[in-house]
Amino acid sequence: MALVKDSFDVVILGGGAAGLMCAIEAGKRGRRVAVLEHADRCGKKILISGGGRCNFTNLHSRPENFISANPHFAKSALARYIPADFIALVEKHGIRYHEKTLGRLFCDGSAREILQMLETECKAAKVEIFVSANVLEVTRTTEFVLRTARTEFHSPVLVVATGGLSIPKMGATSFGYDLARQFGIKLQEPRPALVPLLLAAEDRSHYCDLAGVSAEVIASCDGAQFREKMLITHRGLSGPAILQISSYWKPPAPVLIDLAPEKKVTAAFEDAKAPRNVKALNAAFQEFLPHRFADRWLEVNPPSAFTNQALAELERRAHRWEIRPAGTEGYEKAEVTAGGVDTDELSAKTMESRRVPGLFFIGEVVDVTGHLGGFNFQCAWASGACAGGSV
Numbered sequence: 001m002a003l004v005k006d007s008f009d010v011v012i013l014g015g016g017a018a019g020l021m022c023a024i025e026a027g028k029r030g031r032r033v034a035v036l037e038h039a040d041r042c043g044k045k046i047l048i049s050g051g052g053r054c055n056f057t058n059l060h061s062r063p064e065n066f067i068s069a070n071p072h073f074a075k076s077a078l079a080r081y082i083p084a085d086f087i088a089l090v091e092k093h094g095i096r097y098h099e100k101t102l103g104r105l106f107c108d109g110s111a112r113e114i115l116q117m118l119e120t121e122c123k124a125a126k127v128e129i130f131v132s133a134n135v136l137e138v139t140r141t142t143e144f145v146l147r148t149a150r151t152e153f154h155s156p157v158l159v160v161a162t163g164g165l166s167i168p169k170m171g172a173t174s175f176g177y178d179l180a181r182q183f184g185i186k187l188q189e190p191r192p193a194l195v196p197l198l199l200a201a202e203d204r205s206h207y208c209d210l211a212g213v214s215a216e217v218i219a220s221c222d223g224a225q226f227r228e229k230m231l232i233t234h235r236g237l238s239g240p241a242i243l244q245i246s247s248y249w250k251p252p253a254p255v256l257i258d259l260a261p262e263k264k265v266t267a268a269f270e271d272a273k274a275p276r277n278v279k280a281l282n283a284a285f286q287e288f289l290p291h292r293f294a295d296r297w298l299e300v301n302p303p304s305a306f307t308n309q310a311l312a313e314l315e316r317r318a319h320r321w322e323i324r325p326a327g328t329e330g331y332e333k334a335e336v337t338a339g340g341v342d343t344d345e346l347s348a349k350t351m352e353s354r355r356v357p358g359l360f361f362i363g364e365v366v367d368v369t370g371h372l373g374g375f376n377f378q379c380a381w382a383s384g385a386c387a388g389g390s391v
């Protein structure tokens with residue numbers, strides 16, 4: 001069967017958050033845009049995001065909320081498409097939303113509304129969306145040619161918006177990274193991020209039967225720190241504090257956990273008349289930690305004595321509980337992929353490859369990873385809008 005030839009001004013590979021935003025902006029500028037999505041529908045990750053309510057942006061988005069080998073790269077795109085721009089779009093579509101905590105904005109209803117909004121905007125901008133589009137080959141002569149089983153898509157501009165490797169069952173592929181390699185574009189090694197950590201066997205045997213117990217802690221690693229909830233799981237640690245710090249963790253570094261932020265756990269023992277025994281110590285730790293976890297932690301990390309010096313050492317250890325994770329739960333459980341297309345390869349203004357004119361990379365496939373809390377979508381919207389404004 002002969003291949004059908006179809007020509008566009010812009011072909012976007014991947015109909016997720018970044019790809020759809022790029023399509024809207026390019027379509028609004030009168031470009032003839034095709035989005036090729038290999039799944040049977042666009043935006044599957046949007047639908048499951050934020051527990052089904054989509055944490056679509058963060059009011060306090062700042063460059064410090066993004067991790068990259070070049071921390072300055074994302075500044076330009078983030079400054080040109082800010083949370084208020086996306087909020088204006090959400091409000092234009094009458095979508096109701098609320099701030100949960102720490103500037104994190106969620107839909108009152110469902111993440112479906114955000115996807116519907118993007119699809120409506122695409123339609124208005126005359127974007128053509130091809131789902132179940134399985135690209136077999138990409139070549140470049142005077143223009144890019146993307147071949148599927150039935151169609152050959154021709155375009156002078158190719159935008160790669162294929163996302164990261166997390167949640168393979170939702171359609172994540174390494175296609176974007178492979179394409180970058182095909183065109184000689186460098187990558188920062190991809191790795192799972194915003195991901196639960198696995199405890200080493202000994203720690204697992206000490207703590208994992210307490211799965212479900214949580215506490216507010218400060219988790220720190222590699223100069224970063226997060227004060228949020230930590231959750232004990234069947235295989236290790238999770239909860240927002242751990243997910244956040246996982247993005248900074250690389251083996252074999254330790255993760256340090258302050259179990260009682262800004263508190264002096266052993267303060268009661270400053271009173272000379274206070275009894276000094278295991279029961280009193282457990283009671284002191286139970287003030288700040290769930291009882292079962294307090295008791296267990298002290299069982300595993302007992303003070304060497306009840307002297308002032310030994311209690312001071314225990315206090316120090318409670319604020320610097322050192323964990324050496326055995327690994328992470330991997331891409332199956334990771335919310336995002338850190339690493340990706342090296343930002344040195346891209347123009348920060350347009351997201352276009354410096355090496356291959358007409359080739360753009362946007363969204364999670366690029367080595368810019370947001371903290372937990374709506375930052376990853378903000379980065380997808382911003383990089384998508386930035387490329388869409390220049391293609």
Ligand SMILES: Cc1cc2nc3c(=O)[nH]c(=O)nc-3n(C[C@H](O)[C@H](O)[C@H](O)COP(=O)(O)OP(=O)(O)OC[C@H]3O[C@@H](n4cnc5c(N)ncnc54)[C@H](O)[C@@H]3O)c2cc1C
Nearest residue numbers: 014016017018038049050055163171175363364374376377
């Ligand atoms: C469970 C979960 C919850 C999340 N919740 C939030 C949240 O509340 N807030 C937040 O900010 N971030 C959240 N994230 C992260 C956020 O979803 C991503 O960072 C964001 O979707 C990245 O946008 P993207 O367009 O780069 O990639 P994606 O949205 O992943 O889109 C990539 C698209 O490309 C398609 N694709 C892949 N390979 C090919 C190929 N070869 N050919 C054609 N198409 C292809 C995929 O099917 C997909 O549709 C969450 C992630 C997960 C996994």
